Amino acid sequence: MSNDSVGKRVVQxxxxxxxxxxxxxxSLVEYPAPRNxxxxxxxxxxxxxxxxxxIVTGIVLAMHYTPHVDMAFVSVERIMxxxxxxxxxxxxxxxxxxxxxxxxxxxxxxxxxxxxxxDPREVLWWMGLIILILMMMNAFTGYVLPWGQMSFWAATVxxxxxxxxxxxxxxxxxWLWGGYAVGNPALNRFYSLHYLLPFLLVAVVFxxxxxxxxxxxxxxxxxxxxxxxxxxxxxxxxxxxxxFGLGVLMIVLLAFVFxxxxxxxxxDNYIPANPLxxxxxxxxxxxxxxxxAILRSVxxxxxxxxxxxxxxxxxxxxxWLDTSKVRSATFRPIYKQVFWFLVVDGIVLGWCGSxxxxxxxxxxxxxxxxxxFLHFLVLMPLIGMIEKPRPLPTSIAEPVLKGGDAAATAPTxxxx
Amino acid sequence: xxxxxxxxxxxxxxxxxxxxxxxxxxxxAVGTVGVLAAMWPLIHQMNPSKAVLALASxxxxxxxxxxxxxxxxxxxxxxxxxxxxxxEEIAAAVDxxxxxxxxPQADAERAEKPEWLILVGICTHLGCVPIGNQGDFAGGWFxxxxxxxxxxxxRIRIGPAPVNLEVPxxxxxxxxxxxxx
Numbered sequence: 046m047s048n049d050s051v052g053k054r055v056v057q058x059x060x061x062x063x064x065x066x067x068x069x070x071x072s073l074v075e076y077p078a079p080r081n082x083x084x085x086x087x088x089x090x091x092x093x094x095x096x097x098x099x100i101v102t103g104i105v106l107a108m109h110y111t112p113h114v115d116m117a118f119v120s121v122e123r124i125m126x127x128x129x130x131x132x133x134x135x136x137x138x139x140x141x142x143x144x145x146x147x148x149x150x151x152x153x154x155x156x157x158x159x160x161x162x163x164d165p166r167e168v169l170w171w172m173g174l175i176i177l178i179l180m181m182m183n184a185f186t187g188y189v190l191p192w193g194q195m196s197f198w199a200a201t202v203x204x205x206x207x208x209x210x211x212x213x214x215x216x217x218x219x220w221l222w223g224g225y226a227v228g229n230p231a232l233n234r235f236y237s238l239h240y241l242l243p244f245l246l247v248a249v250v251f252x253x254x255x256x257x258x259x260x261x262x263x264x265x266x267x268x269x270x271x272x273x274x275x276x277x278x279x280x281x282x283x284x285x286x287x288x289f290g291l292g293v294l295m296i297v298l299l300a301f302v303f304x305x306x307x308x309x310x311x312x313d314n315y316i317p318a319n320p321l322x323x324x325x326x327x328x329x330x331x332x333x334x335x336x337x338a339i340l341r342s343v344x345x346x347x348x349x350x351x352x353x354x355x356x357x358x359x360x361x362x363x364x365w366l367d368t369s370k371v372r373s374a375t376f377r378p379i380y381k382q383v384f385w386f387l388v389v390d391g392i393v394l395g396w397c398g399s400x401x402x403x404x405x406x407x408x409x410x411x412x413x414x415x416x417x418f419l420h421f422l423v424l425m426p427l428i429g430m431i432e433k434p435r436p437l438p439t440s441i442a443e444p445v446l447k448g449g450d451a452a453a454t455a456p457t458x459x460x461x
Numbered sequence: 462x463x464x465x466x467x468x469x470x471x472x473x474x475x476x477x478x479x480x481x482x483x484x485x486x487x488x489x490a491v492g493t494v495g496v497l498a499a500m501w502p503l504i505h506q507m508n509p510s511k512a513v514l515a516l517a518s519x520x521x522x523x524x525x526x527x528x529x530x531x532x533x534x535x536x537x538x539x540x541x542x543x544x545x546x547x548x549e550e551i552a553a554a555v556d557x558x559x560x561x562x563x564x565p566q567a568d569a570e571r572a573e574k575p576e577w578l579i580l581v582g583i584c585t586h587l588g589c590v591p592i593g594n595q596g597d598f599a600g601g602w603f604x605x606x607x608x609x610x611x612x613x614x615x616r617i618r619i620g621p622a623p624v625n626l627e628v629p630x631x632x633x634x635x636x637x638x639x640x641x642x
Contacts, residue, residue: 102503105503108506109506127510127513128506129506129508130501130503130506131506131510133502134503285488288488
């Protein structure tokens with residue numbers, strides 16, 4: 046007992062001077078969360094955990110990797126063969142990147158379905174999109190580092206996107222390369238940026254969480270919590286829920302790591318980079334395929350690049366393009382269906398991106414690229430105006446309590 | 462943790478208390494074991510790999526080293542002194558009262574064949590490389606970093622180093638070849 050009070054007093058002394066304990070308590074323990082969050086809400090914290098996993102494995106890989114054109118490929122092979130558990134750490138990092146995108150894409154579609162981008166969460170949505178863009182830069186710079194054939198040609202193709210810029214394009218590409226072609230200077234700077242960007246990512250994740258905790262989580266009903274009866278403390282209810290989600294994610298991720306570590310990669314990247322030969326069929330990693338399809342669907346270089354970057358820019362305007370005041374698609378009969386068209390559109394674009402740009406794949410890519418922009422720029426404003434939303438429940442607790450489910454009411458009883 | 466509203470909330474109910482405590486401990490225990498197991502690869506990757514450990518021995522050809530000469534070879538990334546000692550140096554090393562030494566050790570224990578002294582050339586104080594034929598002892602070593610004097614057997618005599626220069630494991634493969642490590 047006396048031990049407890051001494052420890053407690055030390056904590057209080059520290060917390061009075063730097064309120065770290067209070068901060069953690071407020072944001073991870075007491076933090077009042079809507080009582081009706083479904084498993085779709087677990088993907089945010091999963092993304093955070095995967096980011097930590099990527100940073101930890103990445104720092105370890107950096108201890109063994111050599112960023113030089115003559116040694117990069119060999120140093121990665123040394124990691125795979127010689128370094129103790131190097132194979133495990135590298136496969137975790139490579140597949141962890143895919144897991145990061147998978148989790149984040151689900152997280153984004155969750156936000157689209159439940160209107161999580163709407164007032165007052167527009168800045169929260171922006172921070173999320175910035176996180177996605179930083180992730181893409183990070184995935185790209187990381188993909189270059191093993192210096193295999195796919196690494197080299199990915200670096201060449203992606204940097205050449207900037208050559209589409211009128212007048213200064215070629216100068217910008219030369220500046221990016223630090224030479225006449227992708228070579229050692231480019232590899233060195235990509236390595237530098239690949240180490241830097243994750244920490245920028247952490248900073249933006251912090252802003253994302255700050256914005257989130259300012260108004261609290263959205264929820265499947267999309268209505269605001271009106272009081273304690275609508276909320277439960279984050280710990281233990283959502284810590285446990287997120288922990289279970291983490292368990293499921295780890296089963297999937299480790300299944301890839303241990304049983305199909307190269308399933309998502311390309312065999313060509315185990316051939317050392319050769320600036321004189323381009324692989325016959327170069328495609329990016331799966332998480333870039335929809336954007337790659339948009340790029341290739343346009344027969345004009347500049348317009349293709351503009352549309353590809355535009356597909357990332359348009360969602361920034363979504364809070365204003367969506368004219369409906371109702372957040373959750375549960376109460377929006379038309380948008381609820383249109384949402385699934387966008388999901389299918391994304392998958393179709395992904396498939397098109399994986400195919401050579403000809404025949405049916407090219408036609409489908411053009412249609413789905415047009416539909417992507419149609420969805421955001423035309424359908425979202427229009428549906429909000431013509432749609433008649435179903436009546437919203439008066440509170441989060443109401444539909445639950447009306448059901449008379451004893452288990453669901455337990456937390457409320459406990460808090461009173 | 463026990464102070465959180467959530468935990469105190471459940472103890473109000475009474476019936477759930479034991480079960481929740483058990484679940485907390487079980488979850489914590491499984492989580493701790495899992496995290497520790499996951500940490501091992503992250504720690505072990507910093508240990509030398511088998512490829513590095515495989516390079517752990519060095520062979521030295523002694524035929525070219527004249528009496529009174531010394532060569533420095535690299536063994537496991539460290540300097541190793543191989544000295545062909547003169548009769549006077551051997552005599553000086555043997556003729557010592559062990560009670561006078563900070564780290565008493567007879568010369569016979571430090572050199573399998575008296576004329577060949579093999580030492581790891583790293584000062585036992587803080588890891589500098591001592592300089593040969595310098596210091597207060599003829600045929601000895603002197604460490605310029607912090608002033609340790611070693612005698613012609615590589616034993617610490619004066620200065621801050623706590624113990625004698627290390628003698629690595631070695632075997633004579635034949636009359637003129639020694640394998641260190």
